[in-house]
Amino acid sequence: MKMNFIPLALNLVLGLGSATTYAATADASATRAANTPELTYPVRAYFGDTHVHSGWSADAGLDGAILSPEDAFRFARGEEVKSNTGQMAKLKRPLDWIVITDHSDGMGTINEVFAGNPEMIADPFLQRMYEAMQGNDEEKSRAVLLEAIDRQSNGTLPKQIMNPKWMVSAWERTVKIADKYDDPGTFSALIGFEWTPNPEGGNNLHRNVIYRDGADLAAQELPLTSFQTMDPEKLWEWMEKYEAKTGGKLLAIPHNGNLSNGRMFEETTFNGGPLTKSYAESRQKWEPLFEVSQIKGQSESNPVLSPTDEFASWDLWDRGNLNGAAKKPDMLRTEYWREALKSGIRLEASLGANPFKYGANAATDTHTGLATGDESNFWGKFAGAEPSPKRWQPAMIGAAGSPGVMYSWEQAASGYTGVWATSNTRAALWDAMKRRETFATTGPRISVRFYGGFDFTAADTDDLVRAGYSKGVPMGGDLKAAPEGKAPAFLIAAMKDPDGANLDRVQVIKGWLGADGKTQEKIYDVKWSGERKPDADGKLPAVGNTVDLKTATYANSIGATELVTNWSDPDFDAKLNAVYYVRVLEIPTPRWTAYDAVRYNITMPENVTMIHQERAFTSPIWYTPN
């Protein structure tokens, strides 16, 4: 199975029309991009982080983060920066791209006043300014403006405005900085912000909004805040308005369903109304991806929901919501991605559209400006969690001993998103996210290919990428009704991180809607390292463990460097809607706590996890016969 990516790509450009849907829309302004041939399909996964806060995020700033978006971009590009606690920080390998997503809430004075933030309009002058901004009265607006100038020169502006924490032109500066660090072909700096609704005190419905555009378009509209609305449907309306006004493009990525206390994938509208086809279509249109892993735990699967999945218990933050309010058991069902994928196909049967058609991505959600997903170089969630001998100890969410508490050692050093884009540009990366050609990793730069189709042959693994694109659909795509007597086959290839750990196994996770209207799931081991044989119950023996906790090291003496297969579904029923995605597991490696224990020569209690299996998840392929 020889792969000659570049010549193949060129052949396809010249010869195969069927692949032209993957044409790049590269911004050829930079030399490197201009020298890069336009490819018809992606040959390389570009790794980056969709979710990074700098010290400009109000909550990050309050916790002592001081790094600016500028520092965050420099760090992601591989430069050394001084951390929030004054230590020198540098990535071992630069990222290919990053989205800085500071919170819109509290981002700058003007959008706060415009949004009617109670803290702002408590001041009578700001109340007048708010009214002037809402209304159409030009005379009133001018009076407010003159008063503002007057007050500015007399030093009598309200203290809310004078406070440097509201950097007056925060958004304009944010987007300009992103433009400055965007080098098409080498490093893409995407513009974004986080919209942060916490209804009922900490039920996490947060979304990151990501722009395809540059500052010229993004600056035309101030980001939506949760003071204006907490209803996701209103966010989608706002996105639609932005696109109509500017001609730009937006997508949104929800995260931390695990901290939403049942609300992320609830089967009602935000206000409790019934779901409709138009709701499902909007959600699917505006939200192509879901963040399945980040520092505050994973939202991919839960052992309560998937009791037969031996790998579902990892990075669990499932005891409460963002404020530590305790979780009730029945909330879990509407918090996790896997369950939502299954519910989505069930709801599609009744609504006529799938409200939860989410691909996979991962991010850090760091509030330090330092996007680190590596266990051996983990800089923590907040400035206060930057490397130090005691950083693993304190409670991070909730009060120590309370039901919803999460401790600092439970932070996951995760994750990054791999994007199968045709070039490293904002436009090409965004387009790939939009078509869900992405996979999530808990940090390692594992590459995963995943194609579904009805015409693959055994020989297609020899020419996997070309066969995948020419005879099937890549991750994120759809398979329609199966031809008579055929079951879908899947071409799957996983490669280890070139500088990381070997791979244990590749699995396909299938969800489907039974004839009884109930959803099911099943996990298939489809390729694994070594000579292991599944036991009588079909269970594959564990890969082994080479981790030495005394030195926080592991050896690639077990596992495989790459796992490639052509798998077809043995339980396929052509009449039933189904969804398939791939999970790749690494061999066991030391967790960040193990590196800390060695670095600082400290002993942590036995309940602190020290060894884990890092992993990757692809966006699904959906089978929809009708």
Next chain:
Amino acid sequence: MNIRSLMREPLLHFLLIGMALFLLYGSVAPPADEATRITVTRSSIATLARQFESTWLRSPTPVELQGLIDGYVRDEILFREGVALGLLNDDSVIRRRVLQKLEVLIEEESNSDAASDEELSAYLNRNAAKFRVPPVLSFEQVLFDPANYGEKLEPALMESKAALNGGAQPESQGNPSMLPTRVEQLSLDLVARDFGEEFGKALEAASVGEWVGPIQSGFGVHLVRINERNLDYLPSLDESRKAVTREWENDQREAAMASNYARLRKDYEVVLEDESEGAATR
């Protein structure tokens, strides 16, 4: 007026009595100073109760609520006392936060003008290492997974190298892999990114035009033939304008900070205590 006549002055008596009364009152009356008054507002009590409720899923009992209020008061008193003792100055996080606020203000004030081409060209030449474009390579490679060969790896490599140098197609050699056999025009940093750091370093130095190896990567060992390796070069200003401008601006920003500091620094006297010579001033 001498002291004796002054002592008989009724106005003085009045003043002295007033002063004594003032001192006496001060020692027995409750303190009225803002710095030592803590008002626990109704809304902060409600907030404490809400926080409790969201954590424990029930309202606090009156005893628990009193405990929460006592905790709040305790924190407030200790924080104020800590501030009075100057403990804020010892806290690196708080110090850096205050510094950041000031730095933002300074940065806002220092609007640097755009650089001329002459300035940028000079900057580019002064910082050549930062802007050099990495070498671009075209190469072929064959992977050998050591796990498949064991003891026979060395002979297999020798044999394969001979075959390749004799004109064998690389696709016919080694182990199948998802790695591309032929790589065209790839920048060295991306070679390292795709094959691992060690492999990238090796290809920077390997000889061109012949099969060489074994070269180690994260995937195994390789035989490699580099067909073309362009040298790295210093780009013209036009080619690198965006990056040069960005780095120049960053330097300007840092320089503005430095000069601002130098200006402030002049107003301070700094005493360095030296163990051997006592105090030294500069």
